[in-house]
Amino acid sequence: MTPGERTVEGPAPVAHSTDVAGCALSSRDAGAGPLAVVLHHSFGSPGWTSFPNLLAADHRVLLPDLPGFGASEVPKWARHPRDLALLLGVWLDRLGRGPVTVIGCGFGGWVAAELATMSPARLRGLVLVGAAGLLPERGRILDQMLTSHSVYVRSAFLAPDAYEHHYGTELTDEVLMQWAVAREMTTRVTWKPYMYDRRLDPLLPELNVPTLVVWGTDDNVVPRECGERYARLIPDARFELVDRCGHAVDLERPEALVQLVRRFVAALPVPFEQVRSA
Numbered sequence: 182m183t184p185g186e187r188t189v190e191g192p193a194p195v196a197h198s199t200d201v202a203g204c205a206l207s208s209r210d211a212g213a214g215p216l217a218v219v220l221h222h223s224f225g226s227p228g229w230t231s232f233p234n235l236l237a238a239d240h241r242v243l244l245p246d247l248p249g250f251g252a253s254e255v256p257k258w259a260r261h262p263r264d265l266a267l268l269l270g271v272w273l274d275r276l277g278r279g280p281v282t283v284i285g286c287g288f289g290g291w292v293a294a295e296l297a298t299m300s301p302a303r304l305r306g307l308v309l310v311g312a313a314g315l316l317p318e319r320g321r322i323l324d325q326m327l328t329s330h331s332v333y334v335r336s337a338f339l340a341p342d343a344y345e346h347h348y349g350t351e352l353t354d355e356v357l358m359q360w361a362v363a364r365e366m367t368t369r370v371t372w373k374p375y376m377y378d379r380r381l382d383p384l385l386p387e388l389n390v391p392t393l394v395v396w397g398t399d400d401n402v403v404p405r406e407c408g409e410r411y412a413r414l415i416p417d418a419r420f421e422l423v424d425r426c427g428h429a430v431d432l433e434r435p436e437a438l439v440q441l442v443r444r445f446v447a448a449l450p451v452p453f454e455q456v457r458s459a
Contacts (some may be wrong), residue, residue, distance in 0.1 A: 193211060211233070212237030217236055223367045224363050249369065273303050287313060295381075391449055
């Protein structure tokens with residue numbers, strides 16, 4: 182079990198390790214149906230939580246540890262989230278199942294946006310949940326390097342009990358080590374400038390991928406203005422707010438996020454491969 186993970190009922194995920202460009206990428210998957218890949222926050226994945234578990238009732242859900250996070254090896258040459266997106270693109274090709282829906286949360290949303298601008302054909306749909314990657318015009322993205330691990334992760338939740346559901350009231354050495362590893366990799370690929378890429382602003386209007394942007398009404402990590410700009414820049418993107426929720430929508434309000442994702446995926450065009458095989 183991953184540090185901090187809470188047991189949830191549902192389909193048991195299967196663990197995998199895939200060599201991608203000489204780097205072992207760890208992932209878990211469960212369920213059957215349309216492929217959905219969930220990318221975690223900068224503090225790493227607390228495991229197979231309620232969000233992937235609920236979504237796996239009618240999707241095949243893949244939950245990778247991003248390169249350099251969790252059980253995935255560090256690609257020592259990587260210096261930008263775009264480098265992680267390159268590795269994920271190769272990993273997706275290994276799946277051999279055609280375009281997928283990518284759901285990126287926080288930092289994972291930034292990686293998902295980079296992947297979409299580089300390789301839109303790999304994506305059937307894009308869901309950005311409190312995604313970093315854009316420089317706020319008025320507010321600022323919370324700088325995790327200026328505070329402790331626990332204060333930063335707590336800032337991603339509106340309700341203290343939602344944070345404690347995943348991490349408990351007393352932090353273990355395993356959780357602290359997981360966060361330390363995640364922060365080291367975050368620093369490696371997001372430092373100077375912190376948590377944004379100026380290339381995204383001109384590239385996003387060229388994106389031809391159906392996109393849903395989801396934000397917590399009380400996000401204290403990435404300002405809502407970033408979500409509104411994602412929705413404004415990406416053609417025909419939808420913007421949805423989740424009430425009474427902080428930055429980590431997938432961890433704090435999983436049921437609400439699953440409902441939004443299901444409606445979004447149900448409205449997507451059927452992939453050509455499925456039409457051809459019908």
